[in-house]
Amino acid sequence: MQRNKNHHLKYPKTSFNTKIKIAMKIKILILCLFLYSCSSDDETTIITGEGVFATLSEGAIIEGELFLPEGEGVFPVMIIVPGSANEPRETSSHPLIKIINDSGYGVYVYDKRGIGGSTGSYPTETPTTVTEFLTARAEDVLGIIDLLKTHTQIDPERIGVFGSSQGAWVNSIVHSKSTDLSFIVMSSCGVASVGLSDFYNDLTDGDPNLSIDDAMLQLVNFNGPDGFDPLDIIESMSLPVLWIFGNDDRSHPVRYDAEVLENLDKSNFTTLLFSNADHDLIDVTTGQQPPDLISSVTAWLDENN
Secondary structure (H helix, E strand, O other): OOOOOOOEEEEOOOOOOHHHHHHHHHHHHHHHHHHHHHOOOOOOOOEOOOEEEEEEEOOEEEEEEEEOOOOOOOEEEEEEEOOOOOOOHHHHHHHHHHHHHHOOOEEEEEOOOOOOOOOOOOOOOOOOOHHHHHHHHHHHHHHHHHHHOOEOOEEEEEEEEEEEOHHHHHHHHHHHHOOOEEEEEEEOOOOOOHHHHHHHHHHHHHOOOOOHHHHHHHHHHOOOOOOOOOHHHHHHOOOOEEEEEEOOOOOOOHHHHHHHHHHHOOOOEEEEEEOOEOOOOOEOOOOOOOOOHHHHHHHHHHHHO
16 A cells, blocks of 8 residues: 655644535645646655644545744654544544643644545555555555655654554554654553454443453453454564553553563563553542543653654
8 A cells, every 4th residue: 555755735723614614625626636737756845834634545635733842952752643523633632632732742633534634535445455444544644744745844753653552553653664753652551452352342231230350351252353463563562651540441452562662671661550540541439531541652752853
């Protein structure tokens, strides 16, 4: 699967009514297709500043927005890779932007295909086509990495990705296809295969009274297709990786993930397991984020970048 490089468009942040949004997207599509037809692979577009950007990926326009820290200089950047939720970038990523900016990182958030400002659609996701589906998502991220490498205020040697839930699987594929990442953050997913994760989720959804301990014991009964299994990619990772899990996650078998990572015993991996947190990293006893979650993440970023 090939992606189109170096055909990027920036337009300023503004508010549109529905008709203007449609007209703007049509104009952007025409211009991007024109650039694609006229440009050579050797051309590079230099970009600078904050704002909304568009990248071409497999015939779709992927719209995203870059937020930079205060001050001058060249910054590391974190791309927020969303999970499976059908949400625009402002909804899924907004709380992280200021936190990461305050740590001295640029933040790039984007709309998945067919959501918000992005066009296109993904292949149908089934147990036998999930790898194709996740690869399509990864191709969109690879296009964003190519974009950010041309930015005058981004350090091309310090580009990382933060993926939560399904986004963690996407991160693995991005890593397998790119040599440009300098760090990865995985949250609430990423080690168990898609098939095993679905099996676990069916157990916990099917019986709300089933304890996580009992659900974990039943994982040995899984005999379905794995779909996408990231383990080989994970074993090959040599860059710093932060894994963040909630021990009370009923959507993904994070206790399995944490055990596998412990057995791998890779010195470049750091695992944070919050005892009472759920899939969204919310403490089930308080309804709040664990008090040391943010400080632990920012401390890891400081230490590894």
